[in-house]
Amino acid sequence: MKNIKNICGMPLIYWSLKALTNAVSVDRIYVATDCDEIKNIVLGFGFDKVHVFKRNKENASNAASTESVMLEFINNNEHADSDLFILAQATSPFTSPYDFDSAINKLKSNSHIDSILSCVESKRFFWEKSGTPVNYDYMRRPRRQDFDGILMENGAFYINSIHNIKKYKNRLSGNIYPYVMPEYSSIEADGEDDWLIIEKLMYKYIVKKQPTRLIKLFATDV
Numbered sequence: 001m002k003n004i005k006n007i008c009g010m011p012l013i014y015w016s017l018k019a020l021t022n023a024v025s026v027d028r029i030y031v032a033t034d035c036d037e038i039k040n041i042v043l044g045f046g047f048d049k050v051h052v053f054k055r056n057k058e059n060a061s062n063a064a065s066t067e068s069v070m071l072e073f074i075n076n077n078e079h080a081d082s083d084l085f086i087l088a089q090a091t092s093p094f095t096s097p098y099d100f101d102s103a104i105n106k107l108k109s110n111s112h113i114d115s116i117l118s119c120v121e122s123k124r125f126f127w128e129k130s131g132t133p134v135n136y137d138y139m140r141r142p143r144r145q146d147f148d149g150i151l152m153e154n155g156a157f158y159i160n161s162i163h164n165i166k167k168y169k170n171r172l173s174g175n176i177y178p179y180v181m182p183e184y185s186s187i188e189a190d191g192e193d194d195w196l197i198i199e200k201l202m203y204k205y206i207v208k209k210q211p212t213r214l215i216k217l218f219a220t221d222v
Contacts, residue, residue, distance in 0.1 A: 002189055003090045004041050008202045011041055012189055015093035015206065021047040023100035026086065032069050034060040053077075067169055074162055081163035084108075087171050092118075092156035093202060094185040100157070103179045107159055114174025115160035120186045123149035151178050154186045 004011040013031070020029045030053045031042045039052045053076075059069045070087065084104060088095065095118070103116050123144050126134035135150045136142060158171040165171065184201050187194055 001035070001038065004038055005189075005195075007093065007189070007195065007199055008207050012093060013038070013042065013090040014045060015202070016088050016090050016095060017042065017045060017047055017050055019095050019097050020086075020088060020100060021049050022097040023104075024097075025101045025104040030073065032059075032073060067165075067171060070165060070171065071169060074166060079162045081161065081166070083162045085160055085162055085165055087158045089155050089157065089188070091188045091190070092154065092185065093189070093198065094181070094187075094206065095156045096206075099179070099181060103157070103159055106177060106179065110177070112175055113177045114164060115158070115172045116177045116179050117158050117172060118154055118156040118181050118185075119151045119178045120154045120181055120183045121149050122152045122183070122186070123147050126150065151180065152186065154181060155188055156181060156185060 003013045006012075007015075017029060017031070020026050026049065029047070029050045031038070031050065032053045032055045033039055033042075034055055034057065039054075042050060042052060053073050055069050055072055058064060059072050066087065070085065074085070084107065086100065086104070088100075099118070103118070107113050107116050125136050125138075125141075128134060136147070160171060160173060164173045167173070182205075184205065187198055187201070189195055189198055
């Protein structure tokens with residue numbers, strides 16, 4: 001199970017839960033799982049905001065959509081329709097508390113925004129399989145520094161109101177605002193090569209920012 005596979009010394013899911021816990025705009029965090037091992041690991045972190053929601057067997061299958069789990073959770077818990085729901089992916093460990101707080105504040109302070117998704121700016125040139133360029137004119141090939149690029153979902157998080165999710169049965173709806181994150185955050189922990197890349201990036205951008213813990217006691221047997 002990749003969600004609890006160690007990366008930088010901690011289970012993958014630890015990093016997103018820690019960022020959510022440290023985000024001042026996030027009140028409660030629920031991990032939806034039917035796995036006792038994941039439940040025990042998650043609760044073992046000791047994060048006071050974190051709870052476990054045991055999803056039903058139908059929504060635990062690979063065929064179940066994420067939206068079906070979201071709706072199951074909403075229908076089985078007390079919430080105000082105006083409450084915001086953040087869908088955060090454990091496979092995206094680069095999201096910081098600042099990202100969550102900034103995106104939530106953006107939604108709360110702008111009445112014309114209905115939902116938010118995280119994305120990265122890509123300055124790559126995309127093509128259709130038919131041989132048609134998607135986002136540039138190959139006859140006027142721009143320099144990278146002059147190219148606006150295109151926004152691509154990085155899957156880190158989505159934010160919407162409980163009301164909208166119940167109404168549209170989707171994580172996104174209405175006027176959608178793209179919250180832009182650094183390009184390195186587009187890498188998700190799927191293949192084996194991804195883990196190697198992510199670990200190096202984690203040490204560079206995330207782990208080095210963690211507060212250093214002083215060692216109060218060290219014992220050894222020689």
